[in-house]
Every structure is written in structure tokens, then in C-alpha cells.
Amino acid sequence: MIPCDAVIVGVGIVPATSLARDAGIGVNNGIIVDRRCQTSNPAVFAAGDVAEQDGFFGGRFRQETYQNAADQAQAAALAMLGQEVSYCKPMWYWSDQFDLNIQFCGQIPVDAEVAIRGEMDSNAFVAFFLAGQAIEGVLTVNRAPDMGVGKRLVERRARASAASLADAGVSLRDLLKQAS
Ligand SMILES: Cc1cc2nc3c(=O)[nH]c(=O)nc-3n(C[C@H](O)[C@H](O)[C@H](O)COP(=O)(O)OP(=O)(O)OC[C@H]3O[C@@H](n4cnc5c(N)ncnc54)[C@H](O)[C@@H]3O)c2cc1C
Structure with missing residues (x-):
């Protein structure tokens, strides 16, 4: 038993990257995307929790938030339509x-x-x-x-x-x- 005043339970996810990996798409901590949400296969885009992206303050990481899933998906859709996109937002x-x-x-x-x-x-x-x-x-x-x-x-x-x-x-x- 560990005496304590409060317990915080952290529940997270593991990104489902096997489909991308099996298809030969670049994967690191998640599916690697650029600021157009484009993967190493130019015909394939990724967005949301599964996407490893540029961090606003540098570095590369996955953002696990609803807002990122919504905003990055929108950016990916615009990029697919050939529009100018550079997605890199603070969490x-x-x-x-x-x-x-x-x-x-x-x-x-x-x-x-x-x-x-x-x-x-x-x-x-x-x-x-x-x-x-x-x-x-x-x-x-x-x-x-x-x-x-x-x-x-x-x-x-x-x-x-x-x-x-x-x-x-x-x-x-x-x-x-x-x-x-
Ligand atoms: C416990 C918990 C609490 C959270 N609370 C908050 C919060 O308070 N605020 C906040 O901003 N965010 C919160 N989040 C994070 C938020 O839920 C996620 O960031 C968001 O849902 C990510 O959306 P997504 O579309 O990227 O992924 P998901 O919502 O995970 O959707 C991915 C979908 O793809 C499907 N899938 C996977 N592989 C395949 C495949 N091969 N073929 C077909 N389908 C596939 C999955 O079944 C899933 O339905 C929480 C997450 C958890 C786990």
C-alpha cells in the first residue's frame, strides 16, 4: 500500500501504425507527416493522433487532442485539393x-x-x-x-x-x- 492524498490515472493510446508500416510508409513514433500532412508516399496523408508532426516549439511529436484531429484533418483535406498548407500549431x-x-x-x-x-x-x-x-x-x-x-x-x-x-x-x- 502507498499512502497518498490523490491518485492520477493517465490513460493514453498507442498509435495504430501497422497499416502504414506494412505499406512501406515512414513511421517513427507515429506516421511521419510534413506540414502538408503528407506521408513519405505522396498519395497518402495522415492526420490526428496517429501523425508525427513538426512541433510548434521545435522537435517532432504526436498531438493527442480533439482540436488537432479536427484542424489537421482539415489541413490534410486542403493539401489533397492542392491548396497551400503549412500546418504547425501549438497544442x-x-x-x-x-x-x-x-x-x-x-x-x-x-x-x-x-x-x-x-x-x-x-x-x-x-x-x-x-x-x-x-x-x-x-x-x-x-x-x-x-x-x-x-x-x-x-x-x-x-x-x-x-x-x-x-x-x-x-x-x-x-x-x-x-x-x-
Ligand atoms: C481517455 C481519453 C481521454 C481523452 N480526453 C481528451 C480531452 O479531454 N480533450 C482532448 O482534446 N482530447 C482528449 N483525448 C484525445 C482525443 O480523444 C483524441 O485526440 C482524438 O479522438 C483523436 O482523433 P483521431 O481521429 O486522430 O483518432 P481516433 O478518434 O482514435 O480515431 C481513429 C479511428 O481509426 C480507426 N482505425 C485504426 N486503424 C484502422 C484501420 N487499419 N482501418 C480502419 N480503421 C482504423 C480506429 O478504430 C478509430 O476509430 C482523450 C483520449 C483518451 C484516450
């Missing part, structure tokens, strides 16, 4: 757990400086994860409207001080405008 996901709406965008950098806007005890707050002054990750708990701006701050690689992000008197939209 964004949400989950409703009892009375909590939890959303996250981006990544949590190593040694991140964390700025909290709102009171964590109130179960309604925003957390910003900074690398230097670059906003790389945004977490909202019961503050979904703030994710609209938070996502764009991450996508635009906006910079701001932890003090201004934590200050509820500073408009996030103004910080976004300054970053544009």
Missing part, C-alpha cells in the same frame, strides 16, 4: 472535470516562470508559463474566455513580464496588441 486542449473547465495551450518550458492571474483557491484563474519573457503556455481554469486571447499570445510568441500577466488590471488584449 490546445480542454477538459470538463466536474465543475472545472480546464484548458491548456502551448507547452510548459523547463524552469518556467509562472504568473497567476486570479485566485487559485477560487477555482477560476489563468496561469502563464514563461521562458524568459516569452509566453509559451497558458492554462485557464473556469476562465474559458481568457483562452481566446491566451491562444493568440502563444501563437504569436508574445513577450510580457510576469508582473503584467499577473496584474488583472492589465488587459490581455492590450498585451496581445503590443505583441502584434
